[in-house]
Amino acid sequence: MTTPNELRLLPWSGSGDKPCYLSTDDPDGYMSRLADSIEAIQLGTASELLEEASEALDSQGTSLDDMRCLVKELTGALRDVYRVAASRGHLLTTSDPREPTY
Structure with missing residues (x-):
């Protein structure tokens, strides 16, 4: 499972227009793929x-x-689009983009 600071902001809102988050360590899981599709x-x-x-x-x-x-x-x-950018920006901050990934 992800830690609370690694939650993914989903591209839809919950009741009362509150943000929804996904806690998973599986980027290929059903909810991750659904969120990716809706963002696209x-x-x-x-x-x-x-x-x-x-x-x-x-x-x-x-x-x-x-x-x-x-x-x-x-x-x-x-x-x-702002929600997508915020979500993706948060994902970038969980790892240092200046560090090469091999």
């Missing part, structure tokens, strides 16, 4: 929304309602 989906969605936002900003015909909807979706995607 979240990052892909953010990438698609970024492209959509760029197109909407370049278009003179984008309505205010469309922009509001897009901003709402971008806010959710940014929240997801």
